[in-house]
Amino acid sequence: MGHEFDSHIDVTRESDGLYSADLNAGWVVGGGVNGGYLLAVLGNALRAALPGKPDPLSISAYYLSASRPGPAQVAIDVRRDGGSVATAAADLRQGDDVRITALATYGDLDLGADDVRTTAVEPDMPAPDDCVPTTLAPEDVRRMAPIMERFDIRFHPANIGWAVGQPSGEGVMSAWFRLADGRDPDPILLLAIVDALPPVTFDLGMPGWAPTLELTAHVRAKPAPGWLKVRHATRNMAGGMFEEDCEVWDSAGRLVAQSRQLARQPR
């Protein structure tokens, strides 16, 4: 039995460096398709185009226009493939419109050195059952954001006040994450996870859409099965923009992905 997520990110090879995809309406949030899901579709096409280098080590995506559910294409230009890594440029298109243009370096995370030195501290979270599930969200919110049905998300209670009009003002959001369909995490799923939470500006009392200009994700290790912990934070809003840093930790307590995006401040 296949998992929903795998069918939603599936790509078909049309010709050398050209893949077709079908952007699933289940990933809509508000008026657009979630940027993390789009990154996973694009990342899945890159994996298909780079045999022997299955894992995204780094991907930098520039969001040029809003995607719609439906057919899309990913065009890939391998820029360098030698040694242990390969670098490629990739465009996600719908018709004549480029939605995302990206650069990425892929490799094999199983071949890396064993030496791990981490001073980063795993976020302290209450157990999933002591956190706030998205199933508590009002029906009209859930209808506007079908993406919420894709995941089992449990928000840290300390930074969920924005949902009831009482943002903490800290610019932080954290949650437990797993796919609703039970599929275990892998490096491609991490690309979706780093941009799946609401904008961290909600916690600053600024509801509204915060369009991503640029997002770079680094996958630092293959995630262990089970729950992921995701933490978003911003430390600087200026000139109408803010950065959103994301960390993803796996069930073994390992930092498996880091990302930063530059986004426009909600109006």
Add this chain to the structure above:
Amino acid sequence: MGHEFDSHIDVTRESDGLYSADLNAGWVVGGGVNGGYLLAVLGNALRAALPGKPDPLSISAYYLSASRPGPAQVAIDVRRDGGSVATAAADLRQGDDVRITALATYGDLDLGADDVRTTAVEPDMPAPDDCVPTTLAPEDVRRMAPIMERFDIRFHPANIGWAVGQPSGEGVMSAWFRLADGRDPDPILLLAIVDALPPVTFDLGMPGWAPTLELTAHVRAKPAPGWLKVRHATRNMAGGMFEEDCEVWDSAGRLVAQSRQLARQPR
């Protein structure tokens, strides 16, 4: 009188989207040309190609091969130019070899909103004259790294022990920075500054070259004249790679640039 830095990053338009540059030997460090300087050359060509959008807001560079001093070309493909920002792809080439492939979004930092909310904390540094100048470095080190003559750099004494074989082990490095030629900082100089210090792995007791795979820089504000404070830190080394986060603060105490790179651990 022109400044040295401006002549070193100068580009000449050859044709639509094609610029020539001359990589100056004064930016060599060890066997290669400093990646920050290369980013400033590439960033200067992008500025020339995007009239009305003078400032890099975000630039993501993937380093494909090591540059040599001498002639180079920057080929630019504008991917979207509409509204307040423009996004372009750019390659820095020498002969048939692509040295760097990059994506960037440019705009005008003077047009941004005035609202600034920063919870990031400016690094605490002793006064420049109480820090450690690079002029104290041994003659043979300075000969291997002519880049040291381009800047007036004063290292925080707490994290300079690596220079005498006593790294702190914290994975942190910070310094005061200004150009030796007296030119004041601007957004293009910030692109050089975010990758001008030695690898932060020196402070972990790992001397040696740490090749950058990917570096993304966000310029968050125009820097005020005078000294810049630069802080590098890493929190995770795994699978033979580490991230290096950089912050640049200006003399007015404002966070003017943030960057992160993914680099290979020194052997």
